[in-house]
Amino acid sequence: MSRAPDGGIPSILEFTHGLVRQVVRSADTVVDATAGNGHDTLFLAGLVGPQGRVYGFDVQAQALENTARRLQRHGAERQVTLFHAGHEAAGRLLPAGTENLACAMFNLGYLPGSDKQVVTTWHTTEAALRAVMPLLRAGGLVTLHLYTGHAGGSAEAAAVHDFCAALPWDGWRVLRYDFLNKEKNRETLLALCRQ
Incomplete structure (x- = not known):
């Protein structure tokens, strides 16, 4: 794990990216x-390189435009497919x-600098998790960065915690990282590693 710059x-x-770097090739x-x-x-496009594939989801057109511009500025658009849809459509x-x-x-909450009324919810997040988790290889990782400083954020975070805590030990390891x-x-990372 890399140390913080200071x-x-x-x-x-930083912790999330350190975990992902250990898994993605x-x-x-x-x-x-x-x-x-x-x-x-x-970040993911850089890790997988031109031979890899990143599938990105967002319900907001502005988010996808921002993402596409960022990828183009860094010459990384070739290995990325963007879907104008919520993550619940992954399946x-x-x-x-x-x-x-x-x-x-996953970064749950709202798009920084955008409409704070457009947020992720447990309903959509659960559907996305149920779609992608079975597709993970052994040793694969799901990261969930939970933000609770907006309306509905605490309820979504609690539901995500309950879901993750109930995952069977023989199939998953669930790490929690936050600042008490x-x-x-407030924010929390949950990292799910498939066994």
Whole structure:
């Protein structure tokens, strides 16, 4: 695990990216379930390289435009397919034969700098998880970055926690990473590793 730039404890984003780097290799197939402004999409595209494939989902056209521009600026658009759909559509939009996924990344909440009323919900997140989890290879990873500083965020996070806590030990390992004393804009990472 890489250390934070200041030598301290890694932020949730740094910790997440460190975990993903340990799992994703060149030519892998991965999912960015919430493309947002394209930061994780670009990160994943760099890991899988031109021979790999990233499938990105977002319900907001502006998010996909932001992501596409970011990918183009870095010459990484070739290995990415973007879907203008919520992540709950993964089950029907991922191409037939998509299996052995190395990773699926989720950032739950709302698109920074956009309409805070457009948010992920447990209903859509559950559908997405149930679609992508069976496609993960052994050792594959799902990351769920939970934000609770918006309306409905705490309820979604609680439902995600309950779902993950109920996963069988013989099939999954679930890691939780957060800062207990962070008072504002609470966030938590849940990382699910398929056994």
